[in-house]
Every structure is written in C-alpha cells, then in structure tokens.
Amino acid sequence: MAARRxxxxxxxxxxxxxxxxxxxxxxxxxxxxxxxLNLALSVFESFxxxxxxxxxxxxxxxxxxxxxxxxxxxxxxxxxxxYLIQGGVSIVFQPSFEKLMEHxxxxxxxxxLLKPANAQILLSTRHFALIRGADLVMGFTVxxxxxxxxxxSVTALSLVTFIVTLFCGLMCxxxxxxxxxxxxxxxxRIDNIMAIFYAFTDAGRFPVDLYPGWLRFTLxxxxxxxxxxxxxxxxxxxxxxxxxxxxxxIGTVLAVGAASWFWRIGLRNYTGASx
Amino acid sequence: MRKTQTPAxxxxxxxxxxxxxxxxxxxxxxxxxVHERQSGLGATVRSLVKRTFKEVQAVxxxxxxxxxxxxxxxxxxxxAGKTTTLKMLSGLLYPTSGTATVLGYTPWDRRDEYLRRMxxxxxxxxxxxxxxPAADSFLVLKEIFRIDxxxxxxxxxxxxxxxxxxxxIHKPVRQLSLGxxxxxxxxxxxxxxxxxxxxxxxxxxLDVSMQVRIRGFVRExxxxxxATVLLTxxxxxxxxxxxxxxxxxxxxxxxxxxxLADLAERMAPYKLVAAxxxxxxxxxxxxxxxxxxxxDAGRVTLRVPRAQAADQTxxxxxxxxxxxxxxxxxxxxxxxxxxxxxxxxxxxGTPEREPVAAR
Amino acid sequence: MNLARIxxxxxxxxxxxxxxxxxxxxxxxxxxxxxxxxxxxxxxxxAAAQGGDIGGYKVGDFAAYFVCMTFVSQLTMAWNSHEFEWxxxxxxxxAKLLRPLHPLHYSVxxxxxFKLNTLPVLVVVLILISxxxxxxxxxxxxxxxxxxxSVLLAAALLFTFNWVIASLAFWATRMRTANxxxxxxxxxxxxxxxxxxxMPGWLQALSYALPFWYMMGAPTEILRGGVTVEQLPLxxxxxxxxxxxxxxxxxxxxxxxxxxxxxxxA
Numbered sequence: 001m002a003a004r005r006x007x008x009x010x011x012x013x014x015x016x017x018x019x020x021x022x023x024x025x026x027x028x029x030x031x032x033x034x035x036x037l038n039l040a041l042s043v044f045e046s047f048x049x050x051x052x053x054x055x056x057x058x059x060x061x062x063x064x065x066x067x068x069x070x071x072x073x074x075x076x077x078x079x080x081x082x083y084l085i086q087g088g089v090s091i092v093f094q095p096s097f098e099k100l101m102e103h104x105x106x107x108x109x110x111x112x113l114l115k116p117a118n119a120q121i122l123l124s125t126r127h128f129a130l131i132r133g134a135d136l137v138m139g140f141t142v143x144x145x146x147x148x149x150x151x152x153s154v155t156a157l158s159l160v161t162f163i164v165t166l167f168c169g170l171m172c173x174x175x176x177x178x179x180x181x182x183x184x185x186x187x188x189r190i191d192n193i194m195a196i197f198y199a200f201t202d203a204g205r206f207p208v209d210l211y212p213g214w215l216r217f218t219l220x221x222x223x224x225x226x227x228x229x230x231x232x233x234x235x236x237x238x239x240x241x242x243x244x245x246x247x248x249x250i251g252t253v254l255a256v257g258a259a260s261w262f263w264r265i266g267l268r269n270y271t272g273a274s275x
Numbered sequence: 276m277r278k279t280q281t282p283a284x285x286x287x288x289x290x291x292x293x294x295x296x297x298x299x300x301x302x303x304x305x306x307x308x309v310h311e312r313q314s315g316l317g318a319t320v321r322s323l324v325k326r327t328f329k330e331v332q333a334v335x336x337x338x339x340x341x342x343x344x345x346x347x348x349x350x351x352x353x354x355a356g357k358t359t360t361l362k363m364l365s366g367l368l369y370p371t372s373g374t375a376t377v378l379g380y381t382p383w384d385r386r387d388e389y390l391r392r393m394x395x396x397x398x399x400x401x402x403x404x405x406x407x408p409a410a411d412s413f414l415v416l417k418e419i420f421r422i423d424x425x426x427x428x429x430x431x432x433x434x435x436x437x438x439x440x441x442x443x444i445h446k447p448v449r450q451l452s453l454g455x456x457x458x459x460x461x462x463x464x465x466x467x468x469x470x471x472x473x474x475x476x477x478x479x480x481l482d483v484s485m486q487v488r489i490r491g492f493v494r495e496x497x498x499x500x501x502a503t504v505l506l507t508x509x510x511x512x513x514x515x516x517x518x519x520x521x522x523x524x525x526x527x528x529x530x531x532x533x534x535l536a537d538l539a540e541r542m543a544p545y546k547l548v549a550a551x552x553x554x555x556x557x558x559x560x561x562x563x564x565x566x567x568x569x570x571d572a573g574r575v576t577l578r579v580p581r582a583q584a585a586d587q588t589x590x591x592x593x594x595x596x597x598x599x600x601x602x603x604x605x606x607x608x609x610x611x612x613x614x615x616x617x618x619x620x621x622x623x624g625t626p627e628r629e630p631v632a633a634r
Numbered sequence: 635m636n637l638a639r640i641x642x643x644x645x646x647x648x649x650x651x652x653x654x655x656x657x658x659x660x661x662x663x664x665x666x667x668x669x670x671x672x673x674x675x676x677x678x679x680x681a682a683a684q685g686g687d688i689g690g691y692k693v694g695d696f697a698a699y700f701v702c703m704t705f706v707s708q709l710t711m712a713w714n715s716h717e718f719e720w721x722x723x724x725x726x727x728x729a730k731l732l733r734p735l736h737p738l739h740y741s742v743x744x745x746x747x748f749k750l751n752t753l754p755v756l757v758v759v760l761i762l763i764s765x766x767x768x769x770x771x772x773x774x775x776x777x778x779x780x781x782x783x784s785v786l787l788a789a790a791l792l793f794t795f796n797w798v799i800a801s802l803a804f805w806a807t808r809m810r811t812a813n814x815x816x817x818x819x820x821x822x823x824x825x826x827x828x829x830x831x832x833m834p835g836w837l838q839a840l841s842y843a844l845p846f847w848y849m850m851g852a853p854t855e856i857l858r859g860g861v862t863v864e865q866l867p868l869x870x871x872x873x874x875x876x877x878x879x880x881x882x883x884x885x886x887x888x889x890x891x892x893x894x895x896x897x898x899x900a
Contacts, residue, residue, distance in 0.1 A: 041810070048818050052821055052822055056673075056760050056821075056822075059827050059832070060676060060677070065683075068682075088892070137889060178683065191660055195665075199664050199665045200668065202857055203668065205672070
C-alpha cells in the first residue's frame with residue numbers, strides 16, 4: 001500500500017520503503033509465530049465471526065429475495081468487502097496508530113521523527129499485526145465466493161473499478177484514523193472519540209442506502225466506513241454509477257490530502273512545543 | 276568509605292516454656308514448571324510442535340518457627356524464594372510439599388477466620404479502589420472484616436495518627452504519590468488489627484525519608500499491638516532497623532536462622548582495623564598485622580581475625596608509635612557479611628560453620 | 635446479616651467510583667444501541683420489500699422487538715469474561731483472595747452500579763427510537779408482571795454463565811476465543827439477528843434448547859407482548875433450569891480455578 005503511493009513519487013524511494021517495511025514484517029512474523037496457538041485460534045475466531053455474519057444475511061434472505069434492491073450474491077460480496085476493509089485496517093493501521101497515540105502520550109515520538117524517512121509512512125505501517133491477517137484472508141474468501149455467485153455479471157471493467165474503489169475506501173478510512181490520531185496532539189486522551197467511531201463502523205456491514213438520512217450522511221462523510229464498503233461492493237456488482245466512481249476518487253484524494261495536511265500541522269505544533 | 280552498620284543488638288529468639296509459636300514451617304517446598312522458550316526462527320518453529328519444560332525450585336524445603344510478637348526479617352537476593360515463602364504463608368500459593376501452620380491454620384485453606392487475623396502487604400501493589408478517597412475504601416473493609424464501630428474508629432484514628440494520613444485519606448487514591456499511596460495501603464491492611472503481618476518489600480521504591488518513617492511505623496505497630504511481623508526486604512537498612520532475628524534464604528534454601536549480630540560473627544569473623552598514618556610514614560607496610568583491604572592517602576584498612584584483633588591493635592599502636600595518627604576498630608559492614616553469605620565465601624582462616632542445611 | 639452491610643458499603647463506594655466514568659458508561663450504551671438499530675434497519679428494508687409483513691411481524695413489531703432487546707440486553711449484560719484475565723495477571727485477584735469475601739460479590743455490585751447509572755439515559759433514547767420507527771407494543775399488564783422475574787432470571791443466568799467463561803482465564807492463554815465463541819453464540823441463538831420465530835426451524839429448536847435465548851430473547855418477547863399465557867411457565871422454567879445448571883458449573887470451575895491459580899502463584 002505504501003509501496004503503491006511511493007510509486008507515484010520516485011523509484012529509489014520505493015525500494016527503500018519496501019525494504020524497511022520488509023524488515024518490519026519479518027520482525028513481527030517472528031514475534032507472532034512464537035504464539036503458536038494464537039494463530040490457529042485467530043483464524044478460528046475470524047471464521048466464526050464472518051460465518052455467523054453471513055448466517056445473519058442468509059436469515060434475512062430466507063424471507064426476501066432482495067434487501068433494499070441488493071440481491072443475495074451482492075450482499076455476500078458486500079459482507080466480504082466489509083471484512084476485507086476491517087482486516088486491512090486492523091492489520092496495518094490500527095496497531096500503528098495505537099502505538100502512535102501512545103508515543104504522543106509518552107512524549108517518545110521524537111525517536112521516530114529523527115529517523116530519515118517520512119514519519120507518516122513509517123508510523124502508519126510500523127506494526128503489522130499479522131495475526132489479524134485471518135480477517136483479511138477470510139474477507140478475500142467471502143468476496144471470492146460472492147464473485148463466484150455473481151460470476152455471470154463480472155466484467156473486466158467492474159473488477160478494475162472494484163480494486164480501485166476498494167483501495168480508495170481503505171484510504172478514506174486511513175484518512176479518518178490519521179485525523180483522529182492527529183487530534184491526540186492536542187487532546188492527549190482521545191480514546192473515547194475513537195470508541196465512538198469504532199461503534200459506528202459496525203454499520204458498514206449493510207449497504208449504506210439502508211439507513212435513515214442522518215446515519216447515511218454520517219457513514220459517508222464523518223465515518224466513511226459506509227462508502228468504503230458500499231461503493232466497492234456496488235462496483236463489482238455492476239450497480240455503481242459513473243458519478244459515484246468519480247466522486248469516490250475525488251473524495252479520497254481530498255480526504256487523504258486534508259488528513260495529511262492536518263497531520264503536518266499537528267506535527268509542527270508538537271515539535272514546536274517540545275523545542 | 277562504606278558506612279558501618281551496627282546490627283540491632285540483643286539476643287536471638289526469646290524462648291519460654293509456654294512459647295506461643297505463631298508460625299511453624301516444616302519441609303516447605305515449591306517447585307515451578309516453566310516453559311523453555313528459545314530465540315531464533317528455527318527453534319520457534321520447532322516449539323510449534325513440541326514444548327519443553329524446566330523445573331525450578333523456588334523454595335527447596337525450609338523449616339523454621341516464629342514466636343508471637345517477633346519481628347523477623349527474610350533476607351535474600353532476588354529470586355531467593357522469600358516472596359514465594361511469604362505467599363505460601365499467607366495462603367495465596369500452595370506448596371508442592373511440606374507443611375506450614377500460622378495461628379494454628381493451614382494458610383492455603385484460606386479460611387475466613389484466618390484471613391481476618393492476618394494481613395499481607397505487598398509493597399507497591401494497589402488493592403484500594405483507585406478513584407475514590409481511601410477513607411471510603413476503608414469503610415468497605417470495615418464491613419468485610421466485620422469491625423465494630425468503636426474498634427474501627429479507634430484503629431482508624433490510631434493509624435491516621437501513626438502514619439500521618441490526615442491530609443491524604445480524603446483524596447482519591449489516584450491523586451496520591453507513591454509514598455503516600457503506600458502509607459494508605461498500609462493502613463488499609465491493618466484496619467482489622469491482624470495478629471500476623473506479612474510485609475513483602477515494604478520500602479521498595481520509596482525515598483529515604485519515607486523508608487525511615489515506614490520502619491518507625493512497623494516498630495510502633497509491633498510494640499503497640501504485639502503483632503508478629505515477617506518482612507522480606509533486600510534493603511539491609513530495613514532488616515537492621517527492625518529485626519533482631521533474621522532468616523537468610525538463597526536458592527530456596529535456608530542458610531541461616533538466628534540473630535543478626537550472631538550472623539556477623541559467624542559469617543564474617545573478623546574486624547576491620549583502620550589505621551591513619553602521619554605524612555612521613557604513609558608508605559609503611561602493615562601487611563604483617565593483617566590482610567590489607569584498602570590503602571587510601573595514608574589510611575590503611577586491614578582485615579584481622581576477631582580472635583587476634585585486640586593483640587594486633589596493640590601491636591600496631593606499640594610499633595608504629597608517633598607515626599600513627601588515628602586508629603579505629605570496626606565490625607564488618609552487614610552488607611559485606613551478607614554478600615559473603617550469598618557468595619558462599621568462607622572468611623579467611625577460621626573453620627566455617629556449616630550453613631543450616633535444608634531437609 | 636453482615637452481607638447486607640457489606641453490599642451497602644460496596645454499593646456506596648461503587649456509585650462514587652462510577653461518577654468518575656460517566657462518559658465511558660454512556661459510550662458503552664452507544665455500542666449497545668447501534669447493533670440493534672442496524673439490524674432493525676435491515677429488517678425494515680426486508681419487510682418493506684415483502685409488503686410490510688414478514689411471518690406475522692410488521693415493521694412496528696420489529697421496532698418494538700429490537701427496542702425491547704436493547705433494553706433487556708442492557709439489563710442483563712455482564713462483562714467479567716473480558717476483564718477477569720487482566721485481574722488475574724495483574725495480581726488484583728490476589729488482593730481479593732486475601733479478604734474474607736468471595737470475589738464474585740465485588741463484580742455483582744459493579745454490575746448493578748453500571749446498570750443503575752446508565753438505565754435512565756438508555757430509556758430516554760429507546761423511547762425516541764420507538765417513536766421514530768413507529769414501534770408497536772402488544773404488551774398486556776400481565777406481561778409486565780411476568781417480565782420482572784424473567785429478566786431477573788435472565789440477568790442471573792447471563793452473569794453466572796459469563797463468570798464460567800471468565801474462570802477459564804485461570805488456564806487459558808487466549809481468552810479472546812472463548813469470548814468470541816460466547817458472543818457469536820449469543821448473536822445467533824439469543825435472538826439478536828431476528829425474533830426467534832423468524833429463524834430457520836432447526837435454529838429455533840437449538841435456541842430453545844441452549845441457554846442463550848433464556849438470557850435475552852425470552853424476557854424480550856415477554857416485554858414486547860409476543861408471548862402467550864400458555865408459553866410463559868415453560869419459558870420461566872427453562873430459565874430457572876439453566877440457571878441452576880450454570881450455578882453448579884460455576885461453583886465447580888471456580889474452585890478448580892482458584893486451586894490452579896494457587897499452584898502457580900499470584
């Protein structure tokens with residue numbers, strides 16, 4: 001992911017970041033393997049959670065052939081995307097951001113800031129919680145199942161737009177989390193705020209058009225889990241309109257830009273303060 | 276120069292025909308099984324398939340008995356088994372083998388009657404509710420330990436006075452400093468006037484003045500209530516200030532059980548002679564009088580066997596005459612004695628008394 | 635009895651403590667509300683697609699069901715299975731074991747205090763949700779009377795069951811799995827997806843056999859008025875039976891757990 005962004009910058013930096021991230025992955029992998037049972041159990045838990053969620057969707061569909069216009073294969077795919085996003089966030093972003101907030105609280109941020117690499121990227125990818133990979137794998141599997149169920153209608157275009165919007169969705173959530181963490185520069189304890197956002201992400205499991213107006217708005221802007229999940233699912237199901245796609249792209253660029261800008265302000269403020 | 280500690284003088288345990296043994300320990304043993312974890316990717320992968328265990332003897336069979344009203348110190352380096360022993364005596368841990376009786380109860384049965392008559396205070400572990408004033412936590416303890424109103428009020432006032440708690444007890448515990456919190460925890464642990472008090476590293480992490488105050492408090496407590504006190508510490512000052520009797524534990528075995536003064540005599544049967552020489556004679560060779568420990572700008576410190584100390588001192592005075600500016604005769608520092616005990620060193624010359632063997 | 639005085643003292647201290655955690659408590663409530671609202675929205679959409687009625691449940695019925703479910707789950711919730719592991723590892727359990735009071739009592743009080751503190755706000759929020767979704771309550775007066783013993787049994791059952799799981803912390807290196815299992819089983823069998831009547835037949839049967847429905851679904855249906863007079867004694871009996879079984883299970887596992895804990899040390 002960070003590699004992808006770097007490609008936009010310059011070739012040499014790509015290799016450097018890739019190597020850095022590579023060492024992070026190796027270190028974490030070794031650490032995590034030591035907890036042998038944890039791995040197996042983590043997979044089991046993932047299976048349980050996603051399985052029962054799919055079960056809930058199936059129960060809904062025993063009484064109807066459509067959920068607000070969404071068919072079962074489309075809903076299965078959406079559920080897969082939901083857990084894909086959850087998995088992606090919890091593997092990469094969540095641990096790193098939690099550590100970051102800890103650093104800010106303890107005042108130990110300086111160590112990372114002194115390293116000769118973009119602080120934002122380093123901090124965002126530091127802790128690969130590989131053990132959470134299970135969610136990601138399961139998510140992929142469910143998406144694959146959904147795609148299989150949809151197979152007749154999957155085109156190259158929908159596949160490409162799916163991948164692009166999926167990436168955009170992840171970046172939107174990234175932007176949100178980065179902004180939240182930036183807040184911790186001023187309000188050291190923002191756990192409560194984060195908890196509120198976590199609570200709202202549960203709503204991503206259903207298509208965002210299901211919800212009453214205010215909730216739909218919240219899930220599209222403030223807590224973008226709604227669009228992060230629904231739009232890619234729409235893309236692959238052939239439900240996405242051109243406007244939505246463009247809107248998504250623009251929105252993502254704006255969101256990430258704004259969040260990065262906000263972060264830089266926070267960082268400046270922080271280092272200025274401790275100088 | 277190392278400060279010399281004067282061990283609390285006095286004989287070892289008081290024994291009387293009607294001795295009231297509050298603590299009796301026999302053959303107490305505690306063995307732990309520990310997973311062996313190795314580093315390296317290869318070993319980690321192997322451990323996914325097969326796990327190895329290692330047996331650790333935390334307490335390797337010890338025996339001792341403590342009379343009512345004694346203040347006994349458990350001395351030993353980290354990992355020696357002191358805390359483990361204390362946990363067994365308070366009932367938090369049960370032994371692999373052996374017996375122990377406190378106030379006639381088997382501690383690990385954890386009978387309510389036993390719990391009401393004893394207390395275990397573990398240094399900086401908090402058992403009070405964090406967010407409310409200590410005084411309010413005390414009221415909960417009052418009910419749990421069934422303390423009647425009059426006794427409670429009396430003990431409350433005593434403890435507040437003894438520990439200087441007045442400004443502290445109505446503040447939420449979270450707002451207190453470490454030292455203040457420990458004082459309040461102490462009070463909490465003593466509200467029910469226990470007959471037996473187990474103290475695990477009571478002065479750990481405190482500044483010197485607080486350490487002195489805690490020691491004073493424990494002494495007062497023992498004097499006023501006659502509570503039997505068992506404390507573990509690796510601060511020599513604690514032991515020296517409070518305990519007439521000391522039990523030395525190392526590698527889970529009991530090395531010594533007796534008076535602190537006796538310990539010094541047995542384990543380090545020598546005295547330190549420090550002779551200060553006048554400028555002219557600063558190079559004089561004093562090695563014939565004893566083993567030279569240090570030589571420092573005209574001040575020479577010698578180690579001299581106890582038996583010979585008096586004679587050697589007289590010889591030095593006689594033979595050096597006017598070259599001698601000052602002469603002192605000291606007991607070895609207690610820390611030094613203890614170090615020797617733990618390292619198994621035999622002091623020079625004299626045949627060593629065998630360490631009290633574990634059964 | 636001394637226990638009454640102990641409880642009074644513990645409750646007093648508990649309320650003082652809770653006053654410092656107002657915000658956290660409200661947040662927990664938010665978590666509790668969001669899930670049912672989400673599923674309510676889903677069922678409303680499904681019902682709309684089917685002409686407003688599914689298996690005898692109208693949109694208003696769904697609203698009433700999920701509102702009651704939220705209310706009941708708040709009244710019966712217990713969280714020791716999440717925290718106990720921490721207590722064990724931090725040595726806080728030791729401090730409790732050194733006192734002549736069963737550690738369970740502390741958590742009973744903690745549980746009560748939290749619920750009493752959050753209930754007023756929750757009721758207000760639920761009334762608002764009821765109105766906005768047009769909830770239909772078919773509750774008769776006798777439903778309300780029957781609700782009281784039912785919810786008490788349910789709370790006791792869930793609390794004890796939760797403690798059975800919490801006790802696994804004495805041995806388990808990974809409590810998360812046990813907690814996930816319990817949470818997902820509740821999700822499926824306690825009626826959190828939908829009223830049990832709308833679940834597939836085999837799931838329904840399992841729900842009536844397993845304890846989970848008796849922890850949440852049963853009082854919910856009673857409060858909503860979805861239960862007939864004939865069904866009531868069976869439901870209450872089921873709750874009582876499961877409570878007895880769970881109490882025995884807890885007593886057994888707790889004693890063995892404390893022994894195991896005392897073998898390894900606090």
